[in-house]
Amino acid sequence: MKNAIVVGGSNGIGLSIVAALRGYDNIYVVDRQQFTPPYGRKQTTDRQALANPNQTRYHFVPFDLLSEDYTLFDHMPAVDTLIITAGLGRLALFENTDEEEIQHTFQVNTIGPMRVIRHLYDRIRSQTEDFYCAVMVSISGMISSPFFSIYSASKAALHRFIESVNVELEKSGTRNRILEVSPGSIQGTRFYGGSNDLSQTGPLAEEILGRMYRHETLYIPQYEEIFKEVLERYRSDPRRFGLESYDYKVKSGRVK
Numbered sequence: 480m481k482n483a484i485v486v487g488g489s490n491g492i493g494l495s496i497v498a499a500l501r502g503y504d505n506i507y508v509v510d511r512q513q514f515t516p517p518y519g520r521k522q523t524t525d526r527q528a529l530a531n532p533n534q535t536r537y538h539f540v541p542f543d544l545l546s547e548d549y550t551l552f553d554h555m556p557a558v559d560t561l562i563i564t565a566g567l568g569r570l571a572l573f574e575n576t577d578e579e580e581i582q583h584t585f586q587v588n589t590i591g592p593m594r595v596i597r598h599l600y601d602r603i604r605s606q607t608e609d610f611y612c613a614v615m616v617s618i619s620g621m622i623s624s625p626f627f628s629i630y631s632a633s634k635a636a637l638h639r640f641i642e643s644v645n646v647e648l649e650k651s652g653t654r655n656r657i658l659e660v661s662p663g664s665i666q667g668t669r670f671y672g673g674s675n676d677l678s679q680t681g682p683l684a685e686e687i688l689g690r691m692y693r694h695e696t697l698y699i700p701q702y703e704e705i706f707k708e709v710l711e712r713y714r715s716d717p718r719r720f721g722l723e724s725y726d727y728k729v730k731s732g733r734v735k
Contacts, residue, residue, distance in 0.1 A: 480504045482558040487565025489514040495680035499688055507538050514539040544591030552598035561599055563592045564615040568630030570734055581629055588633035604653050613658040613691040622713040623721035626728050645696045658691045662700040
C-alpha cells in the first residue's frame with residue numbers, strides 16, 4: 480500500500496501536488512485550513528481515524544505547524560512519500576516586524592519542517608526501501624532579500640539543513656534524498672494575494688514530483704531562464720545586489 484503525506488496541501492502548489500500524485504492508496508493532507516480534494520468529495524478525519532481510512536483516498540488531517548506537539552507524525556500510517564509545502568512570509572522592513580512574527584516565521588518555515596522530517600527520519604534513511612521527500616524552500620534563501628529579511632533567513636536555514644542532511648544520507652548508504660525546491664514567486668497561488676489556479680501550478684507540480692522520484696537534491700524552477708544570472712549577480716557583489724533588490728521592490732509597488 481502506498482501512502483503520502485502533503486504538509487500544506489490545502490492550497491497553492493501543495494494542492495496542485497496533491498492533484499498530481501498518482502498511484503497512491505491514501506494521501507494525507509496535513510494543514511490548518513480545510514481541504515477540498517481536487518477530485519471527489521470532501522473528506523475530514525482526525526488522529527484517531529488515521530488507522531482506519533475509508534474508501535476515499537484523500538484524508539484531511541488538521542494540524543498547525545505552530546503546535547508544540549508533533550507526535551501526530553508518529554501515528555501516521557506507513558508512508559513512503561513526504562512533501563512539505565507549508566510556509567509564510569510578508570514583505571516588510573525589519574523595523575516593522577515584532578518578536579511574534581520572527582518566532583512564527585521560523586517555526587513554520589524552518590523548525591516545523593525539520594521536526595516533521597525528524598519524526599519520519601528512520602523511514603527516510605532506510606537502506607532497503609525507497610522513500611520520496613520534497614520540501615518547498617525559496618530562492619530567497621540563497622540571496623539577500625531586503626523587505627524579506629526574516630522570511631529569507633528562515634529559508635536560508637532550511638536550505639543549509641537540507642543540503643547538510645543530504646550529505647549525511649549519502650554517507651549512510653541510503654539512496655534516498657530530500658529534494659529542495661527553491662522557486663521565485665509562483666503564479667496561481669495565494670502567497671502574494673492571488674488565488675489557487677491548478678492550470679498554472681500543475682506543470683510545476685509534475686516537474687517537482689518527477690525530480691523527487693529520481694532522488695534529486697535541488698530544483699530551482701526557471702534556473703536557466705532567470706535564476707542562473709540572478710545567482711551569479713548576487714555572488715559577484717552581494718551588497719550591490721541587495722541595494723538593487725531593495726530599489727526594485729520599491730519601484731515595483733510590491734512594498735506598501
